[in-house]
Amino acid sequence: MPEREIRISLDEWARGEEIVAVERAARDLGLDAEVEASLGFRSVEVVAWHVLVAVAEHGVDWILGGIVGKWGIEAAAKLRDFIRDIGKAREDAPVESGTVTIIDQKGNWIVFGDELPDEAYDKLLAESWEDLKGGYLLWDEERREWVDHTGNRKPSDPR
Numbered sequence: 001m002p003e004r005e006i007r008i009s010l011d012e013w014a015r016g017e018e019i020v021a022v023e024r025a026a027r028d029l030g031l032d033a034e035v036e037a038s039l040g041f042r043s044v045e046v047v048a049w050h051v052l053v054a055v056a057e058h059g060v061d062w063i064l065g066g067i068v069g070k071w072g073i074e075a076a077a078k079l080r081d082f083i084r085d086i087g088k089a090r091e092d093a094p095v096e097s098g099t100v101t102i103i104d105q106k107g108n109w110i111v112f113g114d115e116l117p118d119e120a121y122d123k124l125l126a127e128s129w130e131d132l133k134g135g136y137l138l139w140d141e142e143r144r145e146w147v148d149h150t151g152n153r154k155p156s157d158p159r
Contacts, residue, residue, distance in 0.1 A: 006033035007054045021089030029082045049098030076121035083112045107134040
């Protein structure tokens, strides 16, 4: 069986119905994803749930432009709904909050926290991320923009 282009990993305490709900969210977005509860974390207490969406052969620009971008003006809403659907799938996790992180083959991470405003999705899709390599993007609520916390690039860079 050929390896899928998208692999989604949930923390190891995710239950079967959570895995199925995340598979459904991926399928609704048009992604043929392998979903499994395989992330191991060790700490005194569980502090957050985690979902990693790994893109095997493409960059972040591919998932944002190639997959999501095909929906045009609905793209931000569809991406937002995908991230929120994953959050809903994790409602019964041992903790209330968590993150969904998209990781690509260029070493980029985009971290979607709880309750991102619609503006965050709009701005993420409005930028070109083609040149981003090794970035760690987080939404900065105060600045109202996505910031690369590696210091490599900010969305407003003219590159």
